[in-house]
Amino acid sequence: MSIFRRTLIAATAAAALAAPFASFAQDIKPRMIRFGYGLNEQSNQGRAVKLFAQEVEKASGGKMKVRAIGAAALGSDVQMQQALIGGAQEMMVGSTATLVGITKEMAIWDTPFLFNNVQEADAVLDGPVGQKVMDKLQEKGLVGLVYWENGFRNLTNNKQPVAKLEDLNGIKLRVMQNNVFIDSFKTLGANAVPLPFSELFTALETKTVDGQENPYNTILSSKFYEVQKYLTVTNHVYSPWIVTVSKKWWDGLSKDEQKILMDAARKSRDFERQDTRAEAAKALADLKAKGMQVNELSPAEANRMREKLGAINASISANVGEGLWKDVQAEVAKVRAG
Numbered sequence: 001m002s003i004f005r006r007t008l009i010a011a012t013a014a015a016a017l018a019a020p021f022a023s024f025a026q027d028i029k030p031r032m033i034r035f036g037y038g039l040n041e042q043s044n045q046g047r048a049v050k051l052f053a054q055e056v057e058k059a060s061g062g063k064m065k066v067r068a069i070g071a072a073a074l075g076s077d078v079q080m081q082q083a084l085i086g087g088a089q090e091m092m093v094g095s096t097a098t099l100v101g102i103t104k105e106m107a108i109w110d111t112p113f114l115f116n117n118v119q120e121a122d123a124v125l126d127g128p129v130g131q132k133v134m135d136k137l138q139e140k141g142l143v144g145l146v147y148w149e150n151g152f153r154n155l156t157n158n159k160q161p162v163a164k165l166e167d168l169n170g171i172k173l174r175v176m177q178n179n180v181f182i183d184s185f186k187t188l189g190a191n192a193v194p195l196p197f198s199e200l201f202t203a204l205e206t207k208t209v210d211g212q213e214n215p216y217n218t219i220l221s222s223k224f225y226e227v228q229k230y231l232t233v234t235n236h237v238y239s240p241w242i243v244t245v246s247k248k249w250w251d252g253l254s255k256d257e258q259k260i261l262m263d264a265a266r267k268s269r270d271f272e273r274q275d276t277r278a279e280a281a282k283a284l285a286d287l288k289a290k291g292m293q294v295n296e297l298s299p300a301e302a303n304r305m306r307e308k309l310g311a312i313n314a315s316i317s318a319n320v321g322e323g324l325w326k327d328v329q330a331e332v333a334k335v336r337a338g
């Protein structure tokens with residue numbers, strides 16, 4: 001028998017002995033996970049990252065530790081995405097909208113008025129098409145785990161109440177660094193200025209921009225009510241957040257470690273959506289109490305806005321691919337049909 005064969009047999013025997021052991025001892029190494037996010041600790045984003053960290057530590061018997069770093073202390077969404085791709089940071093949560101420069105298909109979620117309610121959003125994002133878009137990230141060095149809810153976006157500004165389309169004329173409006181958002185607000189007549197979220201409060205405070213758009217939760221947790229007078233209920237688009245992992249780092253994890261992260265991500269998603277919805281339900285009243293002047297659009301004006309924004313659908317479809325556009329429309333139609 002050759003030495004090679006003998007070694008092989010010995011190795012096989014050793015593996016056979018090790019196998020039953022592996023079935024009850026999980027393959028988990030001590031890991032330090034830097035998890036960055038852009039909002040502050042007191043936000044819905046901060047609360048859900050905290051829950052994720054607790055779940056990972058619990059499930060790994062304290063071996064995997066999550067260092068949650070909020071308030072964009074590790075950089076803006078775009079900067080953190082690059083750190084994940086390069087392997088300098090392990091995890092983050094941020095807007096799908098800020099990923100469009102990396103994975104163009106993500107722009108599908110920026111389609112104005114794509115979802116009418118959160119049930120539609122959950123069904124499509126958690127369904128096969130949502131997964132397909134998320135999996136596209138892998139080619140670019142990122143692994144998407146789950147979508148969280150940022151929420152329906154509403155408009156604030158410091159110039160005047162926006163009651164009709166024309167009121168947006170000339171308003172300097174900060175938008176996310178994303179072509180669909182830039183096009184949307186240009187189409188509506190605003191002067192759209194792309195800026196990272198981490199620079200937004202200061203830009204509003206110093207009047208570099210007049211307004212911005214974000215869900216009630218963020219307007220509250222980021223204290224935009226201190227620097228913004230008018231809020232218009234537009235619900236012009238539903239924004240998801242997405243939890244992503246550095247693929248470079250993820251590929252070096254054991255199956256057990258990956259499962260711990262995936263399970264914790266799903267738990268955090270369910271918690272985050274509930275928490276966000278509960279907060280959103282009372283946030284508008286809180287914002288009024290803080291002194292914001294709130295108005296709703298008349299149905300006629302809301303329709304005008306909707307029609308105007310419909311004009312950019314063709315370019316979104318061309319950018320993400322007509323196949324994906326149709327798949328998403330079909331999924332939405334399916335959910336609506338019940």
Ligand code: TF8
Binds near residue numbers: 038197239
């Ligand atoms: C925005 C988004 C932000 C997110 C967050 C920093 O306006 O809505 O909430 O990017 O992760 O930039």
